[in-house]
Amino acid sequence: MSWIPIAMLAVPLLGAAVLLLPRFAGRVPRGYGLAVSGVTLALAVAMAAVFDYGDTARMQFQTDVPWIPGLDLRFHLGVDGISLPLVVLTALLTFLCFVHLAGRPQSRPRALAFTLLVLETGMIGTFLALDLLLFFVFFEVVLVPMYFVIAVWGGPERRAAAVKFILYTLLGSAVLLLGLLVVWSQAGTLDMVALARGNGIARSTQILAFLAIGAGLAVKAPMWPLHTWLPDAHTEAPTVGSVLLAGVLLKMGTYGFARIAIPILPEGAATVAPWLGAFAVIGIIYGSLACLAQRDLKRMIAYSSVGHMGFVLLGFATLTPVGVNAALFGNVAHGLITGLLFFVAGAVKDRYGTADMARLGGGMLGRLPYIGSLLTFACVASLGLPGLAGFWGEMLALFGAFRPAAELSRPLFLTFMVIGGIGTVLTAAYFLLMLSRVTHGRPARDRGPAVDVTAYELAAWMPLVLLTLLFGLWPKALLAITTPAVQAILPGVGS
Amino acid sequence: MIQSIDYVAIAAPLILALVAGVVLLLDAFLPRRTPGALGLVTLAGVVAAFGVLMAQAAEGGRRRTFCVPDSLGGGGCSFVVDRFTLVMSGLALVAGIVIVLLSMAELTDRRIPAGEWYFLLLSALTGAVLLPAARDLATLVVALEVVSLPVFALTALKRYDGRASEAALKLFLVSVVSTAITLFGVSLLYGLTGTLYLERLSPALSAGSGASGVVSVAVVLVLAGFAFKVAAVPFHFWAGDVYQGAPVPVAALLSVVSKAAGFAGLILILVTGLRDQATLWGPVVAVVAAATMTAGNVLALRQRAALRLLAWSSVAQSGYILAPLAVVGGRAFTASMSYLVIYAAMNLGAFAVVMAISRTAPRNELDDYRGLASRRPGTAVALGFFLVCLAGLPPGLAGLFAKVVVFREIVEGGLGWLAVVMAVNTVIGLYYYIAWTARLFAPGPAGASRTRSVPVTVAVGVAVLVTLAFSVAPQLVLSASG
Numbered sequence: 001m002s003w004i005p006i007a008m009l010a011v012p013l014l015g016a017a018v019l020l021l022p023r024f025a026g027r028v029p030r031g032y033g034l035a036v037s038g039v040t041l042a043l044a045v046a047m048a049a050v051f052d053y054g055d056t057a058r059m060q061f062q063t064d065v066p067w068i069p070g071l072d073l074r075f076h077l078g079v080d081g082i083s084l085p086l087v088v089l090t091a092l093l094t095f096l097c098f099v100h101l102a103g104r105p106q107s108r109p110r111a112l113a114f115t116l117l118v119l120e121t122g123m124i125g126t127f128l129a130l131d132l133l134l135f136f137v138f139f140e141v142v143l144v145p146m147y148f149v150i151a152v153w154g155g156p157e158r159r160a161a162a163v164k165f166i167l168y169t170l171l172g173s174a175v176l177l178l179g180l181l182v183v184w185s186q187a188g189t190l191d192m193v194a195l196a197r198g199n200g201i202a203r204s205t206q207i208l209a210f211l212a213i214g215a216g217l218a219v220k221a222p223m224w225p226l227h228t229w230l231p232d233a234h235t236e237a238p239t240v241g242s243v244l245l246a247g248v249l250l251k252m253g254t255y256g257f258a259r260i261a262i263p264i265l266p267e268g269a270a271t272v273a274p275w276l277g278a279f280a281v282i283g284i285i286y287g288s289l290a291c292l293a294q295r296d297l298k299r300m301i302a303y304s305s306v307g308h309m310g311f312v313l314l315g316f317a318t319l320t321p322v323g324v325n326a327a328l329f330g331n332v333a334h335g336l337i338t339g340l341l342f343f344v345a346g347a348v349k350d351r352y353g354t355a356d357m358a359r360l361g362g363g364m365l366g367r368l369p370y371i372g373s374l375l376t377f378a379c380v381a382s383l384g385l386p387g388l389a390g391f392w393g394e395m396l397a398l399f400g401a402f403r404p405a406a407e408l409s410r411p412l413f414l415t416f417m418v419i420g421g422i423g424t425v426l427t428a429a430y431f432l433l434m435l436s437r438v439t440h441g442r443p444a445r446d447r448g449p450a451v452d453v454t455a456y457e458l459a460a461w462m463p464l465v466l467l468t469l470l471f472g473l474w475p476k477a478l479l480a481i482t483t484p485a486v487q488a489i490l491p492g493v494g495s
Numbered sequence: 496m497i498q499s500i501d502y503v504a505i506a507a508p509l510i511l512a513l514v515a516g517v518v519l520l521l522d523a524f525l526p527r528r529t530p531g532a533l534g535l536v537t538l539a540g541v542v543a544a545f546g547v548l549m550a551q552a553a554e555g556g557r558r559r560t561f562c563v564p565d566s567l568g569g570g571g572c573s574f575v576v577d578r579f580t581l582v583m584s585g586l587a588l589v590a591g592i593v594i595v596l597l598s599m600a601e602l603t604d605r606r607i608p609a610g611e612w613y614f615l616l617l618s619a620l621t622g623a624v625l626l627p628a629a630r631d632l633a634t635l636v637v638a639l640e641v642v643s644l645p646v647f648a649l650t651a652l653k654r655y656d657g658r659a660s661e662a663a664l665k666l667f668l669v670s671v672v673s674t675a676i677t678l679f680g681v682s683l684l685y686g687l688t689g690t691l692y693l694e695r696l697s698p699a700l701s702a703g704s705g706a707s708g709v710v711s712v713a714v715v716l717v718l719a720g721f722a723f724k725v726a727a728v729p730f731h732f733w734a735g736d737v738y739q740g741a742p743v744p745v746a747a748l749l750s751v752v753s754k755a756a757g758f759a760g761l762i763l764i765l766v767t768g769l770r771d772q773a774t775l776w777g778p779v780v781a782v783v784a785a786a787t788m789t790a791g792n793v794l795a796l797r798q799r800a801a802l803r804l805l806a807w808s809s810v811a812q813s814g815y816i817l818a819p820l821a822v823v824g825g826r827a828f829t830a831s832m833s834y835l836v837i838y839a840a841m842n843l844g845a846f847a848v849v850m851a852i853s854r855t856a857p858r859n860e861l862d863d864y865r866g867l868a869s870r871r872p873g874t875a876v877a878l879g880f881f882l883v884c885l886a887g888l889p890p891g892l893a894g895l896f897a898k899v900v901v902f903r904e905i906v907e908g909g910l911g912w913l914a915v916v917m918a919v920n921t922v923i924g925l926y927y928y929i930a931w932t933a934r935l936f937a938p939g940p941a942g943a944s945r946t947r948s949v950p951v952t953v954a955v956g957v958a959v960l961v962t963l964a965f966s967v968a969p970q971l972v973l974s975a976s977g
Contacts, residue, residue, distance in 0.1 A: 025872075070833075070973025071899060111936075122889070133899065141889040144929075151933055159933075163926065170888070170925050174918035177899065181906040181914075 002061035004050075005077040005128050008043045008091070009121055012036060016117035019110055033098040033113035037091070037120065044091035044124075048084060056081030056481050057488035059130065059193055067134075072190050076131040081485030082258050082328060083127045085478060086251055089335045090127065093247045094120045096460045097240040100343060103456020104350065106153055106238065116240065119145040123248045127255060132180045132190040135260070139220075139252060140173055146241065146249065154236040161236035168229035169219055176216025176256075182209040183264060196263035196489060203267045210268030213261050214276065220253030223276075223313055224283035227306045231290075234302035239346030242298065246305050247339035251331050254309065257316045258328060263489040269319060270407045277317035277401070277412070281419040283310030288426035292433070297345045297355040300434060301338065304382060307427055308334045308393075314420055315397035318413060321486045323400025328482045330393025333471060337390050340464040341378045347371055347457055351450045357434065362441025370453040372439045374461060379431040381468050384424055388472035392479075394424055501560035503551070504576050507544040507584060508625045514540030515617035522610020534599040534950075537613040541595055541620065545588040552581045561634075571692030573631045582832060582976050583627035583759040586839050589961070590751045591620045593843045596954035597744040597850045603948075607652050607742070615645035615652075616748070623752045627759040630767070631691040632681045635760055636674070639724065642756045643670050646749060650741040662740025669723060669733045677720025683713035684768075693768035701771045714776050717764055718783075724757025725813045728786040735794070738806035743853055746802055747846035750809040751839045758816060758835055765820060766828045773823040781821035785916045788814025792923040801849050801859045804927060805842070808885060811924055812838050818917060819901050822908030830904040832976035837897040837965050841884040844958030848878040851951045861931055866939015875935045877959050884962055886928035887921055892966035900973065 015036030019028065052060060059078035067075040079087060097116060106112050122141030129135040143166055151162035184190055186209075187199040201209070219226045234242050262269045287307025294300035308330065315327030348364070348371060349355040365372035381388040384395070401417035404410060453461075471478050502509070517540075518533055525532070551558065561573035598616065602609050622641025629635040647670070651663035685691060687709060688699035700710055723730040738746040765776060791811030798804040816838065819830035849859065851874055856863035868875035884891030887898040898921065905914045965972055 020876075068896065068968075068970050068973065070970050071896065071903070118890075136899075137889060137892065137895065140895065144883060144888055144890070147929065147933075148936065152936065162933075163929070166929060167922055167926060171919070171922045174921050177902060178906060178914050178918055181899075181903050184903070185907040 001063050001065070004043055004047045005061050005063055005079065008040055008047070008087070008124050009077075009128070011040050011043065012094075012117040012120040012124070016114045016121070019114045019117070024110055028110040028113055031102060033116065034095070034102055036117060037095040037098045040120065040124070041091040041095040044088045047079065048088050051079070051084055053481065055484070056084075057484040062130070064130075071133060072184070073133045074131050074191065076134060076191060077128040078130050078193075079128060081481040081483070082489070083255070084481060085328070085332050086127045086248075086255055086335075087124055089251075089332055090120065090123045090248045092463065093243060093335065093339050094123075096339070096343075096463060097243055099456060099460040100240060100243075103454055103460070108152065112149075112153060112240075115145045115148050116244075119149070119244060123244070123252065126252045130192045132184065132192060132195075132260065134190075135192070135256075136173070136177055136180055139176070139256075142249060142252070143169060143173070146245065149241040149244075150233055150237045153238040153241065156236075157232070158236045161232040164229050165233040172216045172219025172226070174216075175212050179209045179212030179214075179216060180260075182212065192259060192264070199264065201265070203271075206265045206268030207271050208268075210261055210265045210272050213256070213265070214272060217253040217256040217261060218279075218313075220256070221250055221309050221313060222253065222306065223279050224286050224306060224310065225279075227283070230306065231299050231302045234305070234342075235296060235299045239342060242302075242342040242346065243339045246301075246342055247335040250305060250309060251335060254312050254316070254327060254331050257313075258324060258486075258489065262316060262319065262324070270405070273317045273319055273405075273408055274412055277314055277416045280310045280313035280317055281416045281423070283307065283313070284420055284423035285426065288423055288430055291430040292426070295357050297348065297357055297360070297434070297438070298342070299355075300357075300430070301341045301345055304427070304430075305334070305338055307423060308338070308382070308390075310423070311394045311397045311420065314416060315393070315400055317416075318397075318400035319405035319408065319490065320400050320403065321483065321490055322396055323404070324486045324490065325479055325482050326393055326396030326400050328486070329471075329475065329478055330397060332478060333389035333393045333468070336464050336468050336471070337378060337381045337388075340374075340461055340468070341382060343457070343461055343464070344371060344375045344378055347453070348375065357437055360438050361443065362437060362439070363443030364439045367443040368450055368452045374453070374465070376435055376439055377465065379435055381472070383428045383431040386472075389468045389470075389475075391472060392475045394420075398424075498561065501558055504558035504560045504628075505574060506547045507588070508621050508628075510540060510544045510547065511617050511621040511624060514543075515614050515621065518617065519610055519614045522608075522614075531599065533609050533613050534595060534602070537598075537617060538592065538595050540617060541588055541591045544620075544624065545585065545592070548581055548585050548588065551576055552585075571631065571690075571694055573634050573692075574628050575630045576628055578975070579759075579762075579832070580627045582836065583755060584624040586755050586836050587620060587623035587627075587752050590747075590755070590839050590843055591616075591623075593847060593954045593957055594744050594748050594752070596950040596957075597747060597847060599950040600850060600854070600948040601742050601744050606655060612649065612652055615649045619645040619649070619748065619752065623756045626756045627763070629760075629763070630693050632684065632693070632696075632768075633691050635693075635763065636677060636681060639677075639756065639760055640674060642753055643674070643724070646745065646753060649745045649748070650737065653742055656740070658736075658740035659742070662737040665733050666737050669730065673720045673723030673730060676716050680713045680716030680718075680720065683709060683716065687713065693763060696768040697771040700769070710772065711775055714769060714772060715779065718761075718776060718779060721757050721761040721764070722783060725754050725761065725817070726787075726810045727783050727813055727817060728790045731787065731790060731810045734806040734810050735803050739800060739802045743802070743846060743850040746805070747843055747850075750805065750846070751843055754809070754813065755835055755839060758831065762820065762828050762831065777821050777823040780817060781910060781913050784814050784817035784821055785913055786814075787811070787817060788917060788920045792920050795927050796923065798927070799860050799862070801852070801861055801864070801931075804861065804931065805845060805849065808924065808927070809842060811920065812842070812885070814920070815898065815901055815917065818910075818913055819904040819908075821910060821913065822904050825904075825908070827904040827908055829976045830900045833900050833969075833972045834897045836972045836976065837893045837962075837969070840958060840961045840965055841881050841891070841894060844881040844955065844962055845878065845885065847951060847954040847958055848874055848881065851948065851955065854948065854951075861934060864931065864934045865937050867934075868936045869939065874955065877955050879932045879935050880959065881962065882928045882932045884966075886925045888925065890966070891962075893962050893969060896966075896969040
């Protein structure tokens, strides 16, 4: 029984519950959400500090108490090298969202703080859960708060986008639940740790379960062609919604592959992996081509997420330690970079009143030099410039595809690698095209002066910039944590 | 032969029946008509009956009465109190408490005769408590009618409202037809086996050779009768009009107590009476469940009135409750019971809030709920919680776990297609639940909340507490019904 994971769930949840008290009606203290999410972040940092890096494959900080014996559901939490970076990332991004909100208060602050704190509980819980049903419960917890974030604080088309988001992802969750129940009915336990050690599920059942679980996770990730909820949701969501959606919610899908689908159903994974890889590379190409055609900045970043998640899924599809490592690295890098991109895009939208690239005109570097430079930095990081975090995830995923697991067809994955390589070029193309349109050139004359980056914005963005640099220059900082854990979940697979 | 009757075993229905008579007398002889006092007497009666059940549960033993010894040939017991009986009767009584509270609010304007109302309500509850204990076909059918008959009258008690009369007539016609069908099926079963006792039905049917066609017909006819009670397809058409026409407490009664009684009868007949004929009824139930959840959800999508939406949603929920019954063998019916108990709590809560709103917005359209969060935050949060529960999403964990229990039984029972149909239905259902929930928190017309009824507030509070308890510790339900 370890108190840190429980506290990480309890703090935001209690923080949200306190907001329900009548005395907070209408006047939530400034900085309340900042304080609660700050405590959660401190707990996450403490966990990372106490974490035993010598043995990252082992589940640490475990808590395992029965909750609902009738359903075999145990309140089983823990972290290892795979989940630790994501837990810290979640706590960090939520905290930065509150920093952003402190500088730019929204309407109905009490409701927004409440919603975001419940959202944080669900996100952290998903990464901590070690029981299949508990994972599912936390996976579902995020749906309703995110629905309200989009539907209440979103853009003009928010209603439709929010409904599309929640229906689409619930359909995915329902299929995921069926897959989890198939695993349960075959293996007789819900404990992920025990299941990953070997469970004797027949091959045909594994394929079926992998398809169901994979489809459920792929909606969340999102994988082409199940991504269509994402552009609308991202475009209409407020800045904090987009940041958490891209930075954390998408990771819940890919994390599920690393934690559930691949370790528990290795034979199913081996059978389905070529298809997963194919959809992944189609997603990469599709995402980049769609980006080239976008006029709206936020929508373009949303489609770029489809491409980046394609690389992550390609990494998983190789079923090699290199590829899975790449996927986990790409996960974190995408969370940092795309989080930053959405922050900056939100700031641009606030200042120009639009995110339409044609109406933004050019010359942002001249008019708003700091925001223009940060946008350039984020875009360059996102397109995978060596030396920044975005590079390693893509490069290692392609490298993993170069030498896929023994039971997979090498020529097929070499083809995937080539297509993925073309995708990186296209990615560079659309980001550079966007930058040339928006940041370069002369500012239009008729625009009045605008406020450049504020202190709050800098405070919210700089941690992301620094971490992007850190992981770009020193990828081992992250890979050293994930590698042993990845090798532990791929026992049957060579290399 | 002199039969000894175990009065402790039948104490709960006996108390309810006696209090029903007392209420009618009080209404006639009390000098001033005091609906409040009658309501309190009724409440006391229901609580007393519930106390008796609790005592029986604490005692833990099985009780049986109205037994015929084997020496008379084909012996058996007609009235058995076991865990199943306790859970289903307890559900009916707790629901009864909430419905009596809602009635107190409904009857304040004195246009509805209070004495008759409470008498009929208690009669229906008597039937609902009697039914889960019934272990022979005759008692079962009689108990079912004791539940149904008062409900027509209750629906029609709003004599000044044309829609109520129409609803009552519809309910009456469909119910009578379905009872006739059930009786026909029962008579066939009796003719085939020569026994009315559920325990002896299945062996007798298995032993009897030939006539399998007649058995199928009998099973289908009995199923059809109960399908009406639980508003399963194709006997679901009455739900929309009746729920909207009837007074809100009666709609709640229909959707929880009457439905629970129907399911209790269905489970008794299928799982006890016809357990060896499961291959006959299993596929039928599966198809009916799939059709019911789909029809209910699709019909609910376009509703603009709160009660009609709840009507179709409760049809859809019937489908989810039916689904585990389609799993042949095992103890899958316990999943139905668990779902039913959790469903009762969250659905009653939704009805209680709708009752509270109907006092200020008589038409009770979904748009009347716009901006409720700013006018009456507590009520809005409660309704939002119940709706999310019904949709089966966190924070409504009770609904989520109920669905997981049902899914588990279906998947383990190998009915993959039914699980997929149910998964799709969950998504369809979410659409209208979330659309309603979103209205609560949308900006809406500001206006002071006017009348606040104490009984309704208590009813909402009870439902919230029970649903929260089921959310945090669903084990309460699972261990009771398992």
